[in-house]
Amino acid sequence: MTAAPQRLIAHLDMDAFYASVELLRYPDLRGAPVVIGGGRRHQPVLRADGRRSYARLRDYAGRGVITTSTYEARALGVHSGMGVMKAAQLAPDAVLLPIDFDEYRKYSRLFKSAVREVAALVEDRGIDEIYIDLTDLPGAQRDAGRSAAQQLKDAVRAATGLSCSVAVAPNKLLAKIGSELDKPDGLTLLAPGDLQARIWPLAAKKVNGIGPKATEKLAAFGIHTIGDLAAADPQWLVAHFGRHYGAWLHEAAHGRDARPVVTFSEPKSISRETTFERDLHAMRDRAELGRIFTELCVQLAADLARKGYASRTIGIKLRFDDFKAVTRDLSLPAHTMDAATIRRAAGECLKRVDLTRRLRLLGVRASALATLAELVAPRATDAAGRPAALHERLASDNLPLFDGAPPPA
DNA sequence: TCTGGGGTCCTAGGACCC
DNA sequence: TCTGGGGTCCTAGGACCC
Numbered sequence: 001m002t003a004a005p006q007r008l009i010a011h012l013d014m015d016a017f018y019a020s021v022e023l024l025r026y027p028d029l030r031g032a033p034v035v036i037g038g039g040r041r042h043q044p045v046l047r048a049d050g051r052r053s054y055a056r057l058r059d060y061a062g063r064g065v066i067t068t069s070t071y072e073a074r075a076l077g078v079h080s081g082m083g084v085m086k087a088a089q090l091a092p093d094a095v096l097l098p099i100d101f102d103e104y105r106k107y108s109r110l111f112k113s114a115v116r117e118v119a120a121l122v123e124d125r126g127i128d129e130i131y132i133d134l135t136d137l138p139g140a141q142r143d144a145g146r147s148a149a150q151q152l153k154d155a156v157r158a159a160t161g162l163s164c165s166v167a168v169a170p171n172k173l174l175a176k177i178g179s180e181l182d183k184p185d186g187l188t189l190l191a192p193g194d195l196q197a198r199i200w201p202l203a204a205k206k207v208n209g210i211g212p213k214a215t216e217k218l219a220a221f222g223i224h225t226i227g228d229l230a231a232a233d234p235q236w237l238v239a240h241f242g243r244h245y246g247a248w249l250h251e252a253a254h255g256r257d258a259r260p261v262v263t264f265s266e267p268k269s270i271s272r273e274t275t276f277e278r279d280l281h282a283m284r285d286r287a288e289l290g291r292i293f294t295e296l297c298v299q300l301a302a303d304l305a306r307k308g309y310a311s312r313t314i315g316i317k318l319r320f321d322d323f324k325a326v327t328r329d330l331s332l333p334a335h336t337m338d339a340a341t342i343r344r345a346a347g348e349c350l351k352r353v354d355l356t357r358r359l360r361l362l363g364v365r366a367s368a369l370a371t372l373a374e375l376v377a378p379r380a381t382d383a384a385g386r387p388a389a390l391h392e393r394l395a396s397d398n399l400p401l402f403d404g405a406p407p408p409a
Numbered sequence: 410t411c412t413g414g415g416g417t418c419c420t421a422g423g424a425c426c427c
Numbered sequence: 428t429c430t431g432g433g434g435t436c437c438t439a440g441g442a443c444c445c
Binding site for chain 3: 067125127129208210211212213214313325328329330
């Protein structure tokens with residue numbers, strides 16, 4: 001009997017993805033600190049002499065955050081998630097470019113299809129990163145996946161002109177940590193024996209799943225590195241972090257992770273939200289809020305239709321001027337993809353919220369999704385157990401969309 | 410002038426049913 | 428009069444990730 005082959009899981013992460021895509025079309029910016037974010041204004045302007053002029057961080061006013069920045073900008077202390085206004089204090093002369101998701105999605109498709117030419121078992125993890133299972137790739141076991149990883153990097157560069165960082169490890173958890181170790185343009189191999197020397201010295205927050213809150217709580221107990229965490233008593237971790245999370249922290253610190261590479265999964269929810277340019281009040285700005293609310297519902301309905309889903313639970317999200325958020329949701333008797341039905345359900349949710357404070361964000365969410373195929377499948381049945389036709393399963397009506405925002409509580 | 414928009418997963422209490 | 432579990436659904440909030 002032969003032993004099962006060692007799992008070889010790659011994590012591939014594009015280097016400063018949005019910023020690198022922008023540098024492809026604005027090569028004159030190469031080497032400069034460049035930041036992506038802050039909305040859709042501040043487009044570069046082509047001047048009469050044929051050169052471009054770019055907005056600088058110091059010119060910006062608004063509520064945007066940094067989505068990505070070049071390594072030159074990061075060296076100045078600018079990081080993703082940071083408010084643009086705050087970043088402007090650190091790097092006022094850095095170039096600011098608007099976000100162009102269509103362009104990034106185009107390059108995302110390009111690099112992912114290049115990867116799939118090399119290896120078929122690919123898990124999508126958003127626009128700029130993926131996991132790849134190399135375990136059964138011919139030849140991969142011979143060199144622990146090194147040549148396969150190099151092949152992936154070469155394929156991505158050939159297809160896009162962009163660099164990425166790849167790590168190959170026994171599982172997703174370690175591969176994810178590993179791809180950051182040699183960025184940019186990295187190629188990292190991690191074997192089970194590398195845990196103590198290469199993983200344990202790292203900060204605990206390098207583990208995917210240990211965020212700001214857990215990091216702070218761990219630090220309060222004197223746990224700073226992954227090694228500190230590995231040395232902690234698992235019973236103690238469970239007592240302080242809960243049965244599930246505490247046990248997971250222990251496993252993660254020891255580099256154990258059996259999650260498979262998943263090549264497809266159905267979405268659980270689809271949503272639309274927007275942050276207003278200025279905070280709005282439910283009564284004073286009622287007309288504007290009503291318009292935005294309806295627009296979000298119309299967009300959400302279009303998203304559902306385009307992707308082929310119907311939803312049975314509609315929810316709203318509000319964020320107030322003090323940044324506190326609340327959610328409300330409502331389950332319907334039948335699935336819907338109809339804008340008016342969504343708008344009415346979302347309006348019911350809104351009635352359950354105290355609207356004294358001003359709002360900075362409004363969102364609408366569809367969950368409990370079913371594919372249209374599921375809804376028409378023979379096994380789809382009505383309350384009496386009889387097969388139901390699609391038009392009977394979808395709650396749809398022609399109520400007017402613009403019925404205004406409900407009165408504040 | 411702090412803090413976008415799109416997601417996933419987990420917890421926890423109450424309703425309701427067996 | 429007091430006292431069971433288990434299972435599922437609904438709802439709200441929060442941590443976390445890209």
